[in-house]
Each structure stands twice: as structure tokens, then as C-alpha cells.
Amino acid sequence: MSDGDTNVHQFRSPGFGRRKTTPHSKGRQLDPTALEEIQALLAGRTLQRDELIEYLHLIQDTYGHLHARHLNALASEMKLGMAEVFEVASFYAHFDLVMEGEVPPPALTIRVCDSLSCELMGAQKILADLPGQVGQNVRVMRAPCMGRCHQAPVAEVGHKHHTQTSVAALAAAAEAHDSHPDIPDYQDLAAYRTAGGYRHLHSCLNGSISVEQVIEVLEGANLRGLGGAGFPTGRKWKFVRMAPKPRLMAVNGDEGEPGTIKDHHYLTRTPHKFLEGMLIGAWAVEAEAVYIYMRDEYPEVIALLKAEIAKLEAAGLSNHTKIVLRRGAGAYICGEESAMIESIEGKRGLPRHRPPYVAQEGLFGRPTLVNNVESLHWVPEILENGAEWFSSQGANERKGLRSFSVSGRVKNPGVKLAPAGITIRQLIDDYCDGMQDGQTFKGYLPGGASGGILPASLGDIPLDFDTLQPYGSFIGSAAVVVLSDQDNIADVALNLMKFFEDESCGQCTPCRVGTEKAVKLMQQDTWNVPLLEQLSKTMMDASICGLGQAAPNPILTLFKYFPEDVPR
Ligand SMILES: Cc1cc2nc3c(=O)[nH]c(=O)nc-3n(C[C@H](O)[C@H](O)[C@H](O)COP(=O)(O)O)c2cc1C
Ligand code: SF4
């Protein structure tokens, strides 16, 4: 399990069980002790198939790993095939499967983020030096983006995140065994209500405003899906309402796109804005239940949401629907809405073929409204201030506000609420206090790992949905990573391709094999450019979902805009 000379444990990607044979203990006898342990752990629960991942978390949290004998016992209790339980457990990076005869991992794990913004700030050095400082009783693993890219480098000791960290700080944290998340100082239900919160939900519930009026305001504001696809929010609510009842709603809190920090920003400050927007959405589509899918990398958000949802229920604010909070388990692909739905159903996060669209046939086969956290955050704000307030705020003939997640080589990174259509130069100079000292602006990622890499010479184009496609790029979740003359863009593209290789769900060959092959080709001293171009075309044309279709963007934009950096 160790990476040879560096002693860094391998990152187990989602779908690693698909690249090899999924490990599972065929035909094993049930271990009576394991069965008793699982029964004790699940006592008092009515076991549900869709809660399988929750039960796996329970076992992982209790025992520090998922032993084959516990998985066998769980399969037996749930009356599921062993293969079904093993394939789900092996899909998610945060579960540690231990087969018979294998040694369980050490009690403490440190995950070091090596996605782009952290790599720019020295993640590889931490990964190289940390194992020597913490000894054999602590496991050091590389891990993908943790949504705190503006405070890079980032690592997680147990469930506690360390930002702008160092080998010394992480070694001290490991020594102290401090592994619980810090709960931020956020606006709770009482404070939100004192400030007038839930006024708009009340207006909806008591009939002072109709669903049609709410949708009209959202359409007038031109609010578009901030998970990255940019689908108009009001129109989506209308479509879901047209589908037959019963309906459901699912909130996408997966925020895995490297560089994206905005949902975390709002969730850790003003969670009730998003919760009010969510409850208005559930009212609008008459959803019987709302499932909030929150990534496991945000344990403090999961804790605060649990507490605040209980308060909402006690206050009777959510009587019109049922709120269910679900915890992800370390898989970027579960941000893709149909994969998220599969995961909420307790399965592997494999994107579905479309049609049918999730608005017609989503969670448990029901018409489902899927919205991103930030899309919902804006709903009460827009109802409060009016459509005109939101839509009149754009720059360069674009409309609305965008929360840009800025990281990389700027002086003052973070979430920057700015007019949609602002240029990267304005964003760097007016919102981020310019480039770091001694660094010259060379290029930028406008939309995280998926959105391609643009050169400084294209620094004056408006950043918004639909404006970047002519340049082979897109804005997606507006995760902006700023690069400087110190950065080699071929290295940047390789980092991004490794991310896609790790996170490919493995379902389709062009993406599973293509990302792996591309990484190998990009690790050569001399790149085979025609072959990489051919591979890119196949991935774009033949992959099932957006991950495989967008994975070649970094390579193609590197070839187009930074040819001098390509190793030839
Ligand atoms: C590979 C991939 C990853 C995605 N990751 C996320 C994510 O982490 N969060 C999110 O809200 N949307 C993500 N999306 C977009 C969702 O599929 C979907 O469009 C979105 O949740 C809809 O909500 P919205 O209309 O409010 O944006 C992803 C899409 C793809 C193809
Ligand atoms: S493109 Fe295919 S293999 Fe890649 S993540 Fe999507 S469904 Fe999975």
C-alpha cells in the first residue's frame, strides 16, 4: 500500500474496484462476533437499502476501516448480496477496505491535498517530507481538492482541516491527535430570524406570493445554475412542476471541482440563506422530501447542518417537506447530478445515460429538482431585493452577480462577489490586490480543472456563462486559478489530468482508459502531441458524462495557447 520510495499511501480513486477486480470475500462464513458488532451498531434502525453508505460510514468511523467480516455481516443484515456491498464500499475513496489477512490502516490518517492550487503552494514537498516526520503509526495519503484552495496548502488530520499548513504543523497535529473538525462561528437560526430570515418562506407558505410569481422573479433576475451548467433556475423549477407527482428535490453540496470554494464559504457563514432557498424550492415543486448531499470533506458543515435542520424542524418551518442529510464519501463524480442521485440511493456514483433527465426521472425514479447550494442561496436574496437588483449588476453587458472562487498566485485570494462578466484582469487588480510580489500574470483557469487554461493575452474577455466557449473554455462553477511566470503550464495540465484519472468513475472506456493513457503520455520527456490530440478527441466525443468530455480541455488549451511549454 505504500508508494515505494516516498512512503505515501496510494490514493484509492472512486471506481478503483472497476480498474481491477472488485475485492470481495466470496462464500465466506458469517463471523458471529462481527454480526453481533454490526447488529449493535445498527440497533434501533429500520435498515434501508438507500442508507447503505451511511452504515458504511458508521462502521468506518467506529472501527477505522471496513473489514471484510463486517461487510459480510452488513450484507447479511441488509439481505443484500455481498458483491453489492463490496462494490459500493470499494467505489468511495474515504472507505478503507481490509480483506482477511490484511493489516488495517493506522488509526490516524493525514490527507494532503495535491490538486492544483495546493500543488502550486508546495503540496508535493509536504507529501515527500511528512511521512518521515510522523512515523509508521500515521498514514499519509494524497487527496483531491478539499474546497479551501485560497488557503493552500491544505491537509486534513483525521477530520480536522489545516490550512496554509506545513510539515511541522501537521506533525504537531498528529502528535496531539487532534482530529475533530472546528465548527465555525456561523449565523444560526435565531440570528437569521432576528435579521428577518424566513420571511419569504412564510410568504410562500401562507399564500401571499404564488409559485408562478416566485418563478417569474427568478427568471427576471436571470439566475442560472451555479453548480456549473448554468441552466436557468426558474425554468428548471417550471419543468419539474410539469412532471407528474410525487416529486423530490436533491441539493448538490458536492463542490469537488478543484478551485471551487464558494458553497463552503456560504455554508460556513450563512447556512440559513441556502436552507430558506431550499425550502422555497421544495414548496415550489411540491417535493415530498429534500435530500441534501454534502461532501465528506466538509465535516463541520455536516455537523452544523444537522444542528440547524433539527432547529428548523422544531420550529415547524419545514412541515411541508422532509429534510434528509446525506454524507458523501470522497468521489468527485458524485457532483454530476445523476451520479449524485445514484449515491443518495446508496449505490456507486455512476452517471446515468440521458434521457430521461433527472427532472423527469431522478431520485428513486421520481421527477427530481436538483439545485446547487449557491443557486438556492440566492433565492431569498433575490426575493428580498427584486429581480432588477440582481440582473442589473453585471459588467461588460452581462447580467447578475457571480461568486468567483479565486486561488493561485494573487495577493488576496478567496470568494469574490463580483459582477458577472468582469474580466480576469479586473478580478486580479480590483478584488485580489494584484499578483503576489515578484510574479507576472501568465494565465488562468476560469472554471476549475474542467474549464481549460487561458493565457494572459485573453485577460480582457468577460467571464460568464457562454462567453468562453469560442476560446475552448468555460466558466463552470467560476473557480479561477491564477498562474504566473513561475508556473509551467504543461505541469499544470498534468496535475489536472491526474485528477481526472483518479476521479474517473470507470464506467466508460474513453474516459477510464483515456485519462490513464493521457497521464502516461504527459509524463514522458517528449510528448506525442498528435497522439494526445487524437486521444482528446475520442474522450470528448465518446465519453458518457461531463468528466470525460471536459478532461481534455487542459491539454488542448495548453497546445493552443502555451505551445512553448509543451515538452517536445
Ligand atoms: C463531472 C461533473 C461534476 C459536477 N460537480 C458538481 C458539484 O460539485 N456541485 C454542483 O452543484 N454541480 C456539479 N455539477 C453540475 C450538476 O450536474 C448539476 O448541473 C447541478 O447540480 C444542477 O444545479 P444548478 O442548476 O443549481 O447548478 C457537476 C457536473 C459534472 C459533469
Ligand atoms: S465519462 Fe464515463 S468513465 Fe468518465 S466519469 Fe463519466 S461516466 Fe464515468
Ligand code: FES
Ligand atoms: S484545497 Fe487544495 S486545491 Fe483545493
